[in-house]
Amino acid sequence: MARIIAGVGTSHTPAIGAAVDNGKTDQPYWQPLFKGYEPSKRWMAEAKPDVVIMVYNDHVNAFDFKIVPTFALGCAEEFPIADEGWGARPVPIVKGYPELAAHLVQSLVLDEFDMTICNEMQVDHGLTVPLTLLFGTPQAWPCRVIPLAVNVIQYPAPTGHRCYMLGQAIRRAVERWPEDLKIVIFGTGGMSHQIQGPRAGLTNPAFDKAFLDGLSQDPERLVRIPPIEYLREAGAEAIELVMWLIMRGALGPRVEEVYRFYHIPASSTAVGHIILENR
Amino acid sequence: MTVPQQQEAYEDIPGTWIFDAQRARIGYHLNEFLYSLMKAENRKAFLANEREYLMRFKLTEEQREAVLRRDWNRLLELGGVSYALAKLAFTDGKSYQYMASQMTGMTEKEYVEMMLKGGRAPDGWRSKSERPQARTDRPEAR
Numbered sequence: 001m002a003r004i005i006a007g008v009g010t011s012h013t014p015a016i017g018a019a020v021d022n023g024k025t026d027q028p029y030w031q032p033l034f035k036g037y038e039p040s041k042r043w044m045a046e047a048k049p050d051v052v053i054m055v056y057n058d059h060v061n062a063f064d065f066k067i068v069p070t071f072a073l074g075c076a077e078e079f080p081i082a083d084e085g086w087g088a089r090p091v092p093i094v095k096g097y098p099e100l101a102a103h104l105v106q107s108l109v110l111d112e113f114d115m116t117i118c119n120e121m122q123v124d125h126g127l128t129v130p131l132t133l134l135f136g137t138p139q140a141w142p143c144r145v146i147p148l149a150v151n152v153i154q155y156p157a158p159t160g161h162r163c164y165m166l167g168q169a170i171r172r173a174v175e176r177w178p179e180d181l182k183i184v185i186f187g188t189g190g191m192s193h194q195i196q197g198p199r200a201g202l203t204n205p206a207f208d209k210a211f212l213d214g215l216s217q218d219p220e221r222l223v224r225i226p227p228i229e230y231l232r233e234a235g236a237e238a239i240e241l242v243m244w245l246i247m248r249g250a251l252g253p254r255v256e257e258v259y260r261f262y263h264i265p266a267s268s269t270a271v272g273h274i275i276l277e278n279r
Numbered sequence: 280m281t282v283p284q285q286q287e288a289y290e291d292i293p294g295t296w297i298f299d300a301q302r303a304r305i306g307y308h309l310n311e312f313l314y315s316l317m318k319a320e321n322r323k324a325f326l327a328n329e330r331e332y333l334m335r336f337k338l339t340e341e342q343r344e345a346v347l348r349r350d351w352n353r354l355l356e357l358g359g360v361s362y363a364l365a366k367l368a369f370t371d372g373k374s375y376q377y378m379a380s381q382m383t384g385m386t387e388k389e390y391v392e393m394m395l396k397g398g399r400a401p402d403g404w405r406s407k408s409e410r411p412q413a414r415t416d417r418p419e420a421r
Contacts, residue, residue: 060360195361197383231292
């Protein structure tokens with residue numbers, strides 16, 4: 001049986017990818033951040049997942065506004081890296097797992113989550129930056145990746161409650177897959193940040209800490225946070241944190257927090273990171 | 280259980296234009312123009328003659344003027360979404376951080392320094408009711 005062994009929450013700020021791609025990780029601005037992910041890379045090297053389910057959002061790269069899917073599952077053999085306007089990131093192409101993705105779609109739709117199926121899709125920094133942070137800079141990514149793109153750009157984003165229930169449905173689907181696979185699910189984006197308007201640059205470490213605490217101790221509390229509270233307390237783009245609740249929902253009721261890291265800033269973002277092992 | 284979020288709650292957040300379904304509707308062609316700047320040949324054509332390039336898209340004249348002026352906050356108000364606007368900043372050879380600093384009325388250096396000190400605290404920025412100058416943060420929609 002396939003199993004979700006752990007969940008990873010992490011920011012996916014594009015400037016982090018650019019810092020790696022341009023060899024700036026040792027600069028004083030970036031060094032503390034990358035140091036904070038060293039234990040995570042070691043953890044991932046030991047965890048050796050066969051598959052990563054990457055919950056992320058596209059940033060007007062794969063999707064413009066002709067079609068705005070709320071939940072889109074990548075079912076392709078591979079996913080090319082998007083040119084977001086300054087050239088594609090020099091990272092390996094992302095290999096999918098079409099058989100498992102097709103199973104997830106079937107299972108999720110029958111479980112009342114109406115997924116959009118993407119048989120061709122480019123992936124942007126929302127997906128590649130978390131891979132870089134946890135796997136470093138290999139010649140090829142060491143596992144297959146199933147992208148799950150969530151609309152958090154055009155409001156309203158799906159509610160935290162809906163996201164949490166989707167995570168639970170993903171878990172049920174995975175556990176019906178007969179192959180013996182180790183799966184790590186990522187929830188990405190956030191944490192507190194706002195990158196638009198006169199209020200840009202807003203951060204809220206207290207909100208972020210409470211969110212991280214809730215992930216490991218009381219996810220049901222986080223599920224009840226109304227969407228407007230993310231915007232008011234933690235910035236317009238902090239709504240991305242609902243994607244972390246898909247990750248948390250896909251884990252069991254009992255988890256062990258094995259690592260946490262928090263840092264300000266990466267560009268305009270408060271960077272948060274957590275690793276939760278399923279118990 | 281959460282309740283559907285209403286426009287009024289979005290509108291109450293100072294210094295912010297929430298990209299909801301109504302704003303997305305107003306900004307559709309503006310964002311399609313910005314999306315076109317993902318391609319190098321389009322960036323070149325735009326820079327060669329901005330107004331002419333803009334005429335290829337069904338923008339309102341107000342939106343065109345705001346693009347030409349790089350009036351970032353006005354573009355947000357007229358339905359531009361920040362990730363798409365970033366493609367205009369990149370076309371100009373500027374960073375996202377530069378664009379964000381322009382939106383706040385700071386220099387890029389001041390903005391970076393604010394972030395290095397931990398960013399902007401939410402106090403005073405949660406609601407227009409605690410921010411009397413909100414009117415200047417957010418010009419009224421016409």
